[in-house]
Amino acid sequence: MRIHAHYTNTAPSNPCATSISGEFEDYTFSVTGLTPCSGTPAPGNTLSSSNPVCSGVAFTLSLSNSLPYSGITYQWQSSPDNVTWTNIAGATSSTYSATQSAATYYRCLVTCTNSSLSAYSTVVNVTMNPVTSCYCVNTNTTNTSYYISNFTATGTTTINNTTGFSASGYGNFTAMTVTQMQTQTVTFSITETGGTMHFGIWVDWNDDGDFSDAGEEVYYNSTYNTTVSGSFTVPLTAAAGSHRMRVVGNESGTVAACTGSAYTECEDYTIIVTALPNCSGTPNAGTATISSASGCASTNFTLTATGLSIANGITYQWQSGTTATGPWTNITGANSATLTTSATANTWYQLVTTCANSGLSNNTNVVSYTVVGDVCTCGAYPSNYASNTADEDVGNVTVGTLNNSSALGAVAGGAGSIAFRYSNYAGIVGAPNLQQLATTNFSLSSLTTGTSYNNGFQIYIDYNQDGDFGDAGEQVYSSAASTSGPHTETGSFVVPLSATVGITRMRVICVETTFPSTSNYSSTAYSYGETEDYCVNITAAPPCSGTPTGGTTTASSTACGHTGAISVTGSTGARINISMVFFSNWGRTLDFNCRCNRSHLYTCCFRPLLPEGNYLHSKWWQCIFIIIAVHHFCSV
Structure with missing residues (x-):
């Protein structure tokens, strides 16, 4: 064993390095093996580092007696009732780090492999803290100038709380309650004094003592404001009863349910959830509306139904059809009062509401989406x-x-x-x-x-x-x-x-x-x-009519014996054909038909022929006079 002391600002890390200001000392110690276990082990009592505990918060289980022997094995067990016991997978050390969401019994089975004898530690029952004792503390460390001055929440009852700065940036207003039924909406507003803040609202819907579960952040605002307002919906899965609601404002930016800053204020309230009544009889038909009755193919639009029955046992199903009378097809996953969808062809929609208790249904009016556009x-x-x-x-x-x-x-x-x-x-x-x-x-x-x-x-x-x-x-x-x-x-x-x-x-x-x-x-x-x-x-270009404008004819070349290009410009702007008739001094006529191009420049190439079909010799070309007549024939 080597000990190194060094006069520096940091601890020495190299046991073999040369030391300018320090000293090395070497020692020898002997390692002896554990004594093999024998007989029946004596694990003693089961100990818990915390009891009671909060849901999801880790605690450590251990044994009161040390067992410094080789051949000792451990198996931790748990039970909901101290009757039925289950081995905890992977819990095979002398200690075990556990979490729980309900009161649970624990013990450890200790075995000496040399003697094949075993013994259990005494049973410990780890109970649960009241959920109100488990919430994280969100406090303000220094500033008292920025705070939430009013919080209002309205369901079937209302909270309207106007306050100054709460001590240490935390206000416990859990005696104030807002009540709302499952699936219904709570509206709110938050006002800050001292400047502007980011705001957030959390509700512990499952009462596990935290705000970290899916859906428990019900509002979050990531911009600076003096006042914000909005709404959130009470989930159908929220149990009837009281739930902790937390409102946080932070003047220095991002808000969190559990982390405060020098410019944070946190206020806790209670929301009371009431259960939906059971449905019976024929449910309300409701009224369906559509956000856009026509538009482009594959463009999203929203279907909304209002005036529906709200109760336990009520289900909703949007349907689509190719006509106003069907046939109707259930839209997969479309089981709420609103639906955002799209269509590639003209489509009709309705919502079917069913009461499971009575087996009766009712339909909304039919709305339609017409695919139009260019x-x-x-x-x-x-x-x-x-x-x-x-x-x-x-x-x-x-x-x-x-x-x-x-x-x-x-x-x-x-x-x-x-x-x-x-x-x-x-x-x-x-x-x-x-x-x-x-x-x-x-x-x-x-x-x-x-x-x-x-x-x-x-x-x-x-x-x-x-x-x-x-x-x-x-x-x-x-x-x-x-x-x-x-x-x-x-x-x-x-x-x-x-x-x-x-x-x-x-x-x-x-x-x-x-x-x-x-x-x-x-x-x-x-x-x-x-x-x-x-x-x-x-x-479309209009069809020609009457007598068209002939325009001006020009030739690209007048040289004898060469191919010529005849161009016509300034003619009537419509679909036309051109026939060019050439006259020679023999009185014979040659016809060429050409079609106009897109810019009204009509071009035809020609070489006059002798009656026998041979090309004119250049010495004869000079003796020929050519008269060009351009005829426009209306072709629609």
Whole structure:
């Protein structure tokens, strides 16, 4: 054995290190084996470190007699009645750390393996403390300026307690009671004096002397307030009778049921739970309502039933049907008065209330959800907007008849809107009509929160209604150059004939970057600016009628012997075909049929032929004069 003393601020840890200011001393001691046990062991009395105890709080069981022999084994046992005994799994040492929730008897079976003889220790009955003696103490260590000045709770009876600061930050007001029946609501308010606090409320529903079980934190507020209010529901599983209710406020932040601080006050009250009566006869039908009678597929809505019978033996079951008269199907797990659900098709709902005691049922009225909407309001478009709230903001968007202005930081009413970053006006601002093949004018204006930086705009329209803006031609505008600070840009675009008719989404982005840009900021991350979404209505191009406008015909080449390109511009904006007739000095005619493209530029390539089918020689080409006639045939 080595002893090392060292003149330092810390204890020496290396028994072999050289010591500058200290000393080492070595000694020898002998280890002898235990004497083997013999005969019958004598364990003596069973001792408990605490008695009575609180539920779930550990205590230690031990024996009054020491048994310093080899060959000794231990087996602790427990019994609820001192008659039926059970071995405690793993409790095979001379001591045992236990917890309990009810009074329990304990003893230890001690065996000498050498003699095969055993003996029990005397029995000890560990009883339970009254639950009121088991609650943790939540105290204030120093400050007296911040405290709960009023607590009000209302059920079928009311607590309304106005106080000053409680000594040591703890007020025992358990003589004050609020009463409420199982499944019913208790409303409350808490007011603080001295500043602002976080607040929490706990109820020991199972009376085990703590507030740590599931559902026992009935209110928690994680922001600073002077006054808060709210409500909580008494669980059906809460036993009838009195239960401890704890209210805590903390001026320095997070509140806890058992941990105080220099700025905490804790107040204890009593809530009395009354049992539900037993149901009988035919239960009330109740009235069903729905939060939204129509909307997008797979969007959540809430079903609520009021005026229902509340009693022991009452059960609820929501049902759904494909018509207002069924057939009806039980919705799995939908067994309360409210249900949040969704639908992918038109669906009808009702709630069935049943009294188990009488076997009788009653149904609410039927409510329905109609699936409506378009890709603009219901589509899952990419969520992409500025990551920062500073600098640019969209001030005005004018596209066709749409004209929407917004102030700096205004929050739009659509889902997902974030001040200074994203404004969702889809389904809120009316959709303008944008006609295929027609020119649509636009004007875009930007604002700034302070310093001016280079910025520009992009416009995207989901022409094929596939839920994104990544297809060819869906970028209808991108700034040609950056502009510093707030400014307005104007322009126009033509809706292609291929655009799907109907409501679709348009995205406008103001982004702080260098233009021209090849980035698609409808889906590419950016730091400063704003994204705004709108709906637009694509309408079909009208059919042509009467005499169309012929437009102007030009040829790309007049050189003899070469293929020529004939272009027609300025013709009527409708679906048309072109027939070009060529006349030669022989009086022969050659017909070519061409179809217009989306930009009204009609192009046909030709090389005149001799009657025999051979190409004209270049020396003869100069002798031919060509007369081009463009005919528009209405094709609807």
